[in-house]
Amino acid sequence: MSAPPSGTAGPAATDAPSVAAYPRRRSMGVDFGGTKLAYAYLGPDGIVANQLADPAYLREGPRGAAGDVLACLHDLERRGLPAPPAVGVGVAAQVTEAGAIRFAPNLGWRDVPFRSELENAVGLPTVVVNDVRAATWGEWQLGAGRGSADLVCLFVGTGVGGGIVSGGRVLEGASHIAGELGHTTLVAGGRICHCHNRGCLEAYVGGWAIAERAREVADAEPANGRALLDRVDRPEEITAATVGHAYRDGDPLARRLVEETAEYLASGVVGLVNGLNPRTVVLGGGVIEGLPELIPPVAEAVRTRTLPSAADIVRVAKAQLGESAVAVGAAFLAGRLLGPGEP
Amino acid sequence: MSAPPSGTAGPAATDAPSVAAYPRRRSMGVDFGGTKLAYAYLGPDGIVANQLADPAYLREGPRGAAGDVLACLHDLERRGLPAPPAVGVGVAAQVTEAGAIRFAPNLGWRDVPFRSELENAVGLPTVVVNDVRAATWGEWQLGAGRGSADLVCLFVGTGVGGGIVSGGRVLEGASHIAGELGHTTLVAGGRICHCHNRGCLEAYVGGWAIAERAREVADAEPANGRALLDRVDRPEEITAATVGHAYRDGDPLARRLVEETAEYLASGVVGLVNGLNPRTVVLGGGVIEGLPELIPPVAEAVRTRTLPSAADIVRVAKAQLGESAVAVGAAFLAGRLLGPGEP
Numbered sequence: 001m002s003a004p005p006s007g008t009a010g011p012a013a014t015d016a017p018s019v020a021a022y023p024r025r026r027s028m029g030v031d032f033g034g035t036k037l038a039y040a041y042l043g044p045d046g047i048v049a050n051q052l053a054d055p056a057y058l059r060e061g062p063r064g065a066a067g068d069v070l071a072c073l074h075d076l077e078r079r080g081l082p083a084p085p086a087v088g089v090g091v092a093a094q095v096t097e098a099g100a101i102r103f104a105p106n107l108g109w110r111d112v113p114f115r116s117e118l119e120n121a122v123g124l125p126t127v128v129v130n131d132v133r134a135a136t137w138g139e140w141q142l143g144a145g146r147g148s149a150d151l152v153c154l155f156v157g158t159g160v161g162g163g164i165v166s167g168g169r170v171l172e173g174a175s176h177i178a179g180e181l182g183h184t185t186l187v188a189g190g191r192i193c194h195c196h197n198r199g200c201l202e203a204y205v206g207g208w209a210i211a212e213r214a215r216e217v218a219d220a221e222p223a224n225g226r227a228l229l230d231r232v233d234r235p236e237e238i239t240a241a242t243v244g245h246a247y248r249d250g251d252p253l254a255r256r257l258v259e260e261t262a263e264y265l266a267s268g269v270v271g272l273v274n275g276l277n278p279r280t281v282v283l284g285g286g287v288i289e290g291l292p293e294l295i296p297p298v299a300e301a302v303r304t305r306t307l308p309s310a311a312d313i314v315r316v317a318k319a320q321l322g323e324s325a326v327a328v329g330a331a332f333l334a335g336r337l338l339g340p341g342e343p
Numbered sequence: 344m345s346a347p348p349s350g351t352a353g354p355a356a357t358d359a360p361s362v363a364a365y366p367r368r369r370s371m372g373v374d375f376g377g378t379k380l381a382y383a384y385l386g387p388d389g390i391v392a393n394q395l396a397d398p399a400y401l402r403e404g405p406r407g408a409a410g411d412v413l414a415c416l417h418d419l420e421r422r423g424l425p426a427p428p429a430v431g432v433g434v435a436a437q438v439t440e441a442g443a444i445r446f447a448p449n450l451g452w453r454d455v456p457f458r459s460e461l462e463n464a465v466g467l468p469t470v471v472v473n474d475v476r477a478a479t480w481g482e483w484q485l486g487a488g489r490g491s492a493d494l495v496c497l498f499v500g501t502g503v504g505g506g507i508v509s510g511g512r513v514l515e516g517a518s519h520i521a522g523e524l525g526h527t528t529l530v531a532g533g534r535i536c537h538c539h540n541r542g543c544l545e546a547y548v549g550g551w552a553i554a555e556r557a558r559e560v561a562d563a564e565p566a567n568g569r570a571l572l573d574r575v576d577r578p579e580e581i582t583a584a585t586v587g588h589a590y591r592d593g594d595p596l597a598r599r600l601v602e603e604t605a606e607y608l609a610s611g612v613v614g615l616v617n618g619l620n621p622r623t624v625v626l627g628g629g630v631i632e633g634l635p636e637l638i639p640p641v642a643e644a645v646r647t648r649t650l651p652s653a654a655d656i657v658r659v660a661k662a663q664l665g666e667s668a669v670a671v672g673a674a675f676l677a678g679r680l681l682g683p684g685e686p
Contacts, residue, residue, distance in 0.1 A: 150517040171509045173620025174493040175652045185614030186531050188607055197648045264531055271528030277516025305540045309518045
């Protein structure tokens with residue numbers, strides 16, 4: 001087992017949250033992602049984040065997952081870290097209150113009693129939670145949202161997920177999916193979204209949508225689209241990353257696409273700030289990590305276009321936990337599961 | 344003092360909430376509206392709602408308000424109802440936690456210590472709250488949202504206000520204006536809103552916006568606009584009510600405007616349901632009361648266009664308290680102020 005991007009997570013080193021923010025007990029969180037497994041260890045000394053190479057769940061499905069959790073625990077042992085008394089797990093899935101997975105579209109899992117399976121095999125109290133919900137907890141408790149009782153998190157990756165904290169509580173909703181901010185309306189009657197509705201925020205700013213918009217404009221304006229088209233063998237291969245790279249190289253069309261994306265994102269965030277009146281808006285996810293230039297225009301729009309009482313007190317911040325957010329949030333929730341106690 | 348539309352409020356008579364839903368103590372709520380004063384009395388026997396003719400606050404400003412509250416109390420006495428031990432007040436204003444009015448644009452009031460002034464003059468414990476927040480409490484506790492822990496209220500009048508209940512709590516927000524759902528984004532870069540931002544939900548479905556859209560299309564298509572234009576002396580006099588009346592008379596242009604409004608409202612509500620995952624969406628306000636035909640297409644869109652987990656459990660309902668919602672909600676909050684006790 002190798003462990004590629006090892007070490008403590010950046011933010012914990014450079015902008016260390018107060019120790020009081022950490023649960024007093026140690027805990028581990030595991031992010032069963034669509035393409036890789038990340039884990040995070042929380043202890044009184046901060047966060048240790050790592051990835052697991054070649055995790056079994058990607059080949060074997062849920063049956064392989066317990067072995068992956070054990071491999072993470074062995075990795076901690078090898079580093080000389082005390083074993084955590086509880087494990088948190090984040091999955092891109094609908095998760096029931098009992099920790100069963102109803103449906104995980106990216107992994108193709110359906111109706112898996114994941115929490116009880118993991119607890120039986122690993123022998124530790126386990127909490128299973130939706131990955132975006134876990135990331136919201138992570139950014140709220142140990143990332144860019146620390147100290148804020150009213151928080152909106154927007155994670156802009158291939159898709160767009162979100163989480164809402166209001167009055168010091170993460171909103172759950174009537175069927176536990178509150179915070180699907182990628183599917184709030186941005187353009188009534190607009191572009192078709194992967195959810196089949198029209199005009200969702202995700203259908204404009206999600207990675208897949210940026211790529212789709214780029215392909216359309218490169219197709220319509222081949223001369224302007226040259227810088228994009230030259231980077232790929234076929235137009236269908238243009239991704240949001242292609243746009244980001246062309247933008248870095250000064251391509252005017254990529255610049256236009258990025259500016260349009262910023263304006264769409266700004267319009268969406270302005271509406272969310274008016275509706276939810278947060279103290280902090282956290283922007284994260286792969287698209288934001290790749291194009292942090294999107295943040296200042298969003299912050300400017302929030303300052304100048306939201307209702308004055310909302311604008312006066314809100315700040316827009318970049319997520320701090322990066323790819324570790326899900327694992328850190330899952331670890332935090334595992335520590336919370338145990339309640340207060342000796343470390 | 345006369346008391347025009349007297350008697351118990353419709354919903355209490357036709358769809359009586361369980362007595363358990365009422366606070367055990369009696370209370371009175373007063374809605375200091377932009378053009379009229381409504382009050383509501385809550386007791387173990389139900390709701391008594393009424394209006395006060397020629398209230399002093401509309402002529403004299405905040406100084407006249409205490410006399411108006413006393414007039415409401417006298418009106419109750421005349422009806423043989425026991426005096427309430429507390430008063431709730433709803434105002435279209437930014438209200439501080441201490442019950443001071445920061446700014447009430449429609450009334451032109453600014454920085455009024457309203458709660459302490461009323462308490463001193465009336466001699467009863469008083470709670471002062473934003474009118475839309477009060478209406479949300481009213482519909483939640485005693486109207487169409489009864490029994491729902493996750494509720495979105497949308498009040499579509501001249502403007503569009505809203506309120507959010509999640510996990511059994513009314514969201515307040517970091518500066519107490521959470522729920523400004525009229526200023527969530529519906530069309531990025533779209534029509535200019537009264538808040539100066541572009542593309543807000545209110546700028547499409549608020550009464551002023553329906554009127555504005557109607558005037559534009561009547562101006563652009565005078566032949567089609569005849570039925571609208573014939574109802575007014577000058578095009579500027581077209582209102583949402585004009586559209587509603589022409590719609591009732593079968594005018595094709597009014598029908599188009601109403602259908603477009605329904606589609607805009609549906610797109611907005613679909614996004615709110617995805618983001619907030621409520622059990623109940625309550626639609627109220629003058630535009631909805633005048634055009635209840637807007638509700639079925641919204642309900643249909645919510646059923647077919649929201650994320651399945653959200654669609655499965657949500658229902659769209661018409662507000663039940665009508666023009667009494669603010670006063671009823673304010674009365675409920677006054678009763679809550681007293682805590683449990685003998686009636």
